[in-house]
Amino acid sequence: MHCPFCKHPDSRVVDSRTTDDGTSIRRRRQCPDCGRRFTTVETASLMVIKRSGVTEPFSRSKVIAGVRKACQGRPVTEDALAQLGQRVEEAVRATGSAELSTHDVGLAILGPLQDLDLVAYLRFASVYRAFDSLEDFETAITELREQLPPTTPGGLDEDLGVPAPAAAAD
Numbered sequence: 403m404h405c406p407f408c409k410h411p412d413s414r415v416v417d418s419r420t421t422d423d424g425t426s427i428r429r430r431r432q433c434p435d436c437g438r439r440f441t442t443v444e445t446a447s448l449m450v451i452k453r454s455g456v457t458e459p460f461s462r463s464k465v466i467a468g469v470r471k472a473c474q475g476r477p478v479t480e481d482a483l484a485q486l487g488q489r490v491e492e493a494v495r496a497t498g499s500a501e502l503s504t505h506d507v508g509l510a511i512l513g514p515l516q517d518l519d520l521v522a523y524l525r526f527a528s529v530y531r532a533f534d535s536l537e538d539f540e541t542a543i544t545e546l547r548e549q550l551p552p553t554t555p556g557g558l559d560e561d562l563g564v565p566a567p568a569a570a571a572d
């Protein structure tokens with residue numbers, strides 16, 4: 403490939419190693435003309451099949467853009483979004499599939515997003531799990547409550563501004 407510094411049309415591989423997770427190869431290259439070094443990363447191409455049937459390469463930045471929308475107004479940093487994007491990409495690559503649907507990608511986002519921000523998670527889940535009624539939200543919130551310790555400071559109830567349900571009378 404072309405040298406990214408001087409555009410010389412050739413480069414020499416000086417080192418090549420597989421990453422720890424085995425999903426990519428990093429090559430250290432040197433330009434024979436200007437002598438500068440650069441790194442390339444080789445990964446298996448991962449295609450995403452959209453609902454329309456069109457396929458496009460998996461894009462971490464598209465994942466992050468979608469999640470950023472769900473995180474609007476939430477205390478979520480760009481760093482945290484970048485980490486989430488990385489976790490999602492690792493998860494979908496770890497499936498070993500060469501092709502995924504947008505739905506599979508959405509499902510892979512849910513776990514990391516739940517760890518990041520519960521309100522953003524509910525917004526996102528409402529789309530990907532096709533919530534169409536208040537009951538669907540209630541079910542999802544109940545699921546989350548069951549996973550959370552009973553007294554989470556700044557937890558879901560506070561964030562959503564809804565009162566906690568009265569204890570079941572049994």
Ligand SMILES: [Zn+2]
Nearest residue numbers: 405408433436
């Ligand atoms: Zn060069």
